[in-house]
Amino acid sequence: MPSGAEDYWIAVEGGGSHTWLACMTGSGTHASQAGPTGARSVTEAQSRDALGALAVSACRDAGADPGRCRAVVAAHGAASTRSSCLVFHRLLKDALRRAGVHCPVLVTNDLVPLLLGGDNSQPLVVIAAGTGTGFGARSAAGGWARASGCEYLLSDEGGGFDIGLAGLRAAIRATDGRGPATALQEAAARWCGGHAATLAEDLSAAVYVTGHKPLIAGFARHVLDAAGHDQAAAAIVSYAARELAAGATAVARAACCPPGGTRILLAGSLLTRHHALADALRAELDDHAAGALPEGWLPSGLRRLHQAWISGSQTVAQAARAFPVTADGT
Secondary structure, three states, X not given: OOOOOOOEEEEEEEOOOXXXXXXXXXXXXXXXXXXXXXXXOOOHHHHHXXXXXXXXXXXXXXXXXXXXXXXXXXXXXXXXXXXXXXHHHXXXXXXXXXOOOXXXXXXXXXXXXXXXXOOOOOOEEEEEEXXXXXXXXXXXXXXXXXXXXOHHHHOXXXXXXXXXXXXXXXXXXXXXXXXXXOOHHHHHHHHHOOOHHHHHHHHHHHHOOOXXXXXXXXXHHHXXXXXXXXXXXXXXXXXXXXXXXXXXXXXXXXXXXXXOXXXXXXXXXXXXXXXXXXHHHHHHHOOOOXXXXXXXXXXXXXXXXXXXXXXXXXXXXXXXXXXXXXXXXX
């Protein structure tokens, strides 16, 4: 058994497209990854099975006894509201119990550790755009704020599902004559394995399925790729950038972050892997200093969240004023 594995804790981080679970031992971080585990992306049974398998895999790789885990800290997009946070807390505990892990569990939204990384003395805004969107801010005085996070039917403007759906609709509009021709028609046909002549039929068969949320979000990258040469795609990206900028402005104002001196960080695959949206967002913010999360930012934020919880500091209570938090023993 690695040194320190007998005294370890588990970190979980996930969103609409992935889940990361790691044993945090004295010898380092031993992680396993899987697809989405949120209840609005997969079924509860699929989520429970995937989380349990991740725990077994990570403990095995770390040489750690599941029964010796001291605590579990989960930051997950499934914790979008207080009620959904309670549901995911129950589901995660059940999955861990099946894997032999019996210990206190804290669940909160996936933005919380991102707001705890780095230097706590500097005001911070985080803009996350993946399958959905999330906006969080933390001031030096301890003010916290959050925007979006009501899932893809009520919020998430500027995220992958929103962009992907807009792109697919633009392709359909072009096909039936309600909109201008667009390169997204050909992109959509390739994406669903269909043909331009039967695009409406082919897309309908492809998207009206269980698990459509991450599926449709997957088309967003085709929209971003086309934005440099296609008017319809460029308009969608421009709209998304305005929505992301509006979210950032809202949380900065609510948390009382000063206009100058507030650090802005970009998170999520749409902003870290695609220049089109990130560049359009920086232009909207008029702040070209907004950058991606530095390396190691998320693990450091998870460690700080874990330490704040076990030490009983005010950090968790401050975060809970803006974000859902469910924890055993509180």
